[in-house]
Amino acid sequence: xxRDLILSRVRANQPKAVALPAVPLFDGVLQDxxxxxxxxxxxxxxxxxxxxxxxxxxHAGVICSVTPEIAGNRPLPDDARQLADxxxxxxxxxxxxxxxxxxxxxxxxxxxxxxxxxxxxxVVLLDPKAIVPNLHHAYRHPAFxxxxxxxxxTGPSATADIEGILVRGAQGIRSLTVIAC
Numbered sequence: 001x002x003r004d005l006i007l008s009r010v011r012a013n014q015p016k017a018v019a020l021p022a023v024p025l026f027d028g029v030l031q032d033x034x035x036x037x038x039x040x041x042x043x044x045x046x047x048x049x050x051x052x053x054x055x056x057x058x059h060a061g062v063i064c065s066v067t068p069e070i071a072g073n074r075p076l077p078d079d080a081r082q083l084a085d086x087x088x089x090x091x092x093x094x095x096x097x098x099x100x101x102x103x104x105x106x107x108x109x110x111x112x113x114x115x116x117x118x119x120x121x122x123v124v125l126l127d128p129k130a131i132v133p134n135l136h137h138a139y140r141h142p143a144f145x146x147x148x149x150x151x152x153x154t155g156p157s158a159t160a161d162i163e164g165i166l167v168r169g170a171q172g173i174r175s176l177t178v179i180a181c
Contacts, residue, residue, distance in 0.1 A: 029098040033131050036101025040155030041168055042176040049125060049179045056177060057088050057121060065090035066111045067125055069181065080114035089119035089173075093126045094143045096178070099134035102154040103178060106147035113149060117157075117172045124153070128180045 034044040045052050049069055053060075062085055065072035070090045077083065091110060093103035103124045110116050132138050144150065157172030168174055 029131050029133055030128055032098035032133075033096050033101055036099065037155065037176075037178060038101070040101055041158060042101060042155040042178060044178050044180070046180045049123070049181050052179055053088070053090070053123060057123075060087040060121070062086045063088045063090065064115060064119065066109070066115065067092045069125060070123075076111050076115065078112075080112050080118070083112065083114050083118040086115075086119040088121050088123060089115045090123045090125070091115065093124050093178075094130065095138070095141055096126050096131040097133075097135060097138045097152065098131050100152065100154050102138075102152040104138060104141070104143065104150060104152055106143065106150040108147070116151065116153065119173060120169070121175045121177070122153075122156075122173045123177045123179060125181050126178050 037044050045056070053070060057063075062074050063070075063072040064074050064076055064083065064086045066076055067090055069092075072088075072090065074086070083089070091105060093105055094109060096103045103126055105116060105124070107113055116122060132141065138152075153176060156168045156174055156176045157170055158166060158168045159170045160166045
């Protein structure tokens with residue numbers, strides 16, 4: 001049989017198209033995200049991000065934002081060392097993970113990776129519809145195929161000594177605030 005004959009028979013005998021099955025939505029995804037983020041020391045806020053940032057960080061002197069929603073007062077530097085005196089960094093996460101309360105950020109979101117670690121405080125804007133249920137879903141997210149560098153951030157930097165005294169901000173950001181928008 002010729003190739004063309006085989007292909008024409010395959011095309012003629014295709015099954016009828018059917019609608020894809022409905023995928024269940026997990027009602028607790030947003031609540032799980034908030035609970036797990038807060039358990040790890042982060043904070044979840046809803047509302048106008050400009051207003052919330054002004055209220056939560058009234059004394060932030062140096063603000064570096066890589067989002068169109070928030071205007072910083074210092075442009076993002078090329079040299080990461082120039083982020084050392086930044087009070088507040090603002091980025092937008094591609095997605096969040098309910099299971100861990102994490103936000104996923106790559107070099108595309110940070111522009112300069114140190115923006116996620118050198119400022120005193122980090123605000124992450126997140127679309128609540130972009131929260132996936134668990135890490136299995138997260139690893140299948142298309143963003144992974146495009147990233148050379150990525151991190152799941154879950155709360156501020158923290159460490160505890162042998163006596164169990166917890167210190168936040170010891171090696172990085174002192175606070176992580178996720179704003180739904």
